[in-house]
Amino acid sequence: MAAAPGASFHDEVEKSTDEITGKVTTIKCHGRLLSETAGAIKQGVKPLILLGGRIVIDCADLSYLDSSGLGALVGLKASAIKEGYCTLEFVNLSPRVQELLRISNLTQLFLS
DSSP states (O other): OOOOTTOOEEEEEEEEEETTTEEEEEEEEEEEEOTTTHHHHHHHHHHHHHHOEEEEEEEEEEEEEOHHHHHHHHHHHHHHHHHOSEEEEEEOOOHHHHHHHHHTTOHHHHHO
């Protein structure tokens, strides 16, 4: 299925280490995370969950998130918890996304 106009999404993966948690993988999200683009983040992050460590999803440049995009992020968090190999956290959530999480009662899942 072709992406809708304006449905552009891409991410950048940066790997590093820190003294406390060991390896850290940061995924910087850019654009609009919609039903047409949600598969991209799932395909990129799911294999990283199995490698363990700490995964940080940086949403600073995420301009829009629809229910499918939110579902993709929830699914990734649930997979990380289920597998138990890594911690997955979200940073730089926009006020709009934070409000969406509050309304959907998902704040604790994303900020824990």
